[in-house]
Amino acid sequence: MTLKYSWLGCVAMSGALGATQAYAECGTPPLPEGVPGYSVCKDWPAYDGQTITALSQIEPDPTLTDEPAGTGMYDLKLAVVSNVDGKPLARYSKASVFSSDAFRFDGLSIDTARYKLTSDLRAFGVRAGFTGSSRANPFDEAWLSLYVREGNTLRPVLEQLVIESGSGEWDTNCAGEFSRTKRTLDMAKTSSHGFADLIVKSVTTGSLNTVKNGECEYNDTVGKTVLTTLRYDGRQYVVPKEMQGS
Template sequence: MKKYLVIIVWMFISSLTHACTLSEKGILEAYQKKLSERHQGQLLDFSQLELACKSWPARKGISILVSPYVSTVAQHDDQRFLGLAIILVDDVTGGRMSEFDDFPVSTVDAISPRTVDIDTAAYKVTSKDLAFGLRIKQQNSSGVNPFGEEMLNLYVPDGTGIRNILAGLFTSGYSGEGGEQCVFEGDNSTAFISILKTESNKFYDLKVRQEVTSQVSRASPNGCIESLRKKTTKSYILTFKNKKYEIPSQLKSLSLDK
């Protein structure tokens, strides 16, 4: 059967993002306290990453609030993990509609999270369900061998809870190896997501087209010369199984070793 694109989703964060209001911060702080009591034996740090708040244009009157945190787990040799405290709020009453403690999202080590952005593109994943996304940007601190990536998680409201239906999809990034005198080789990758009309377990299939560009830099008498080595494009179909979209290894975030 021929597949038709329903909508193409590009990595664009809409201008409706806003700084968290005092009331939204209060809601998140109350949930932070609740999570600290729940995570016994763990040290939760809510200060490493900024809060994120955003109106949900497709769901009028609802805002998405996110408090990223890093948890140090003693029973795992003090390994650190990223967690996301997520709340949906009624804009009129200010009441909490749904909440979710997504933990662990990823490991935190040489590659560490830097920002979390709320993505309200039209992720219509079923005939009735509309998902929202969280984009986690992370990178290392190496100037010689730099690495950075953005991964996407998708969530759908489920009564007073929220379900994670896509975890750790690599959507963009860069990596490379360098040396002295402009010597550098690296790759840049970008993923484009399409929602198809074909279904798997009542969820629309996702098509991910990944473009990878390889570049090389060399020293010359006239300075650094950068050149494009090659550009490759591959496509993948993500199907829904066991309550989540299955992600091929080529599209998984490197921080998902948990």
């Protein structure tokens, strides 16, 4: 299901309870009519009183008049917002980040796991989801990018790591093969150019479905955990090609 885009707002609640500051409640205003896209927000536990917002809307393209709704390029707008007065503290904006066609862009989420890159710097993540359109050859991916705050700007330090993917080929009834890879990130004790190295743990599971005596039988397998170290090159973490979203 295609959602609609909306600008996010974090409106400060007036007044105070004793000496306690009343924080804003993160919420989304009404969705603009007819503009495909996504908007999410989440409090940032690492920094009290701050909320992260992620916004993505389709970029108008008059040449795509015959394409299905939601097809095209999507931008990305991020902000860290004060929960006290609703003012943005830092921003990031980039055009044409996500492409949506047969491989459909279908949502954003904010990841506030403990991405501690230095003793006093934490990153937050933005995940983007994609889904293929073929039922006989299902395919899906989720990409993770990490951002850090530098003054009033946000800077990407890890871009489009495929954090989860699945694919398969089957007869749409039973017989077929499926594969899914899931990845997690851990902070290493080593560092490169002042930022902690990232340990990527990848596990791939498979499923072989066959028909026997009129029944569908499932044979599942779990592969070994594969460890990959990502190192910061002074600008970004270098992601191997086979782990990059495209």
